[in-house]
Amino acid sequence: MAKNWNTILRWVHLTFGMMVSIYFARITFTGNVDAWDADPWVTMLVGQAIMAIVFWTGVIKWQLPRIKKWNRNRKKKAAANN
Secondary structure, eight states: OOOHHHHHHHHHHHHHHHHHHHHHHHHHHHHOOOOOOHHHHHHHHIIIIIHHHHHHHIIIOOOHHHHHHHHHHHHHHHHOOO
């Protein structure tokens, strides 16, 4: 498998996203926040740090290329109209 930034970002995003999914699925299905006797710092870590990693890798991986493409097309149309 080729190791480029696109592949690395995808796997980081998917791995951390799966960690968040498992953590919050456990809370949802058991109905108990303390099901694994998690300390409060674990919930803070998942809720802040891991969610931030998932959010920003998602933005970098999927949204920035869309925005760049949109700007490129917008500039092409503006240049064609002049």
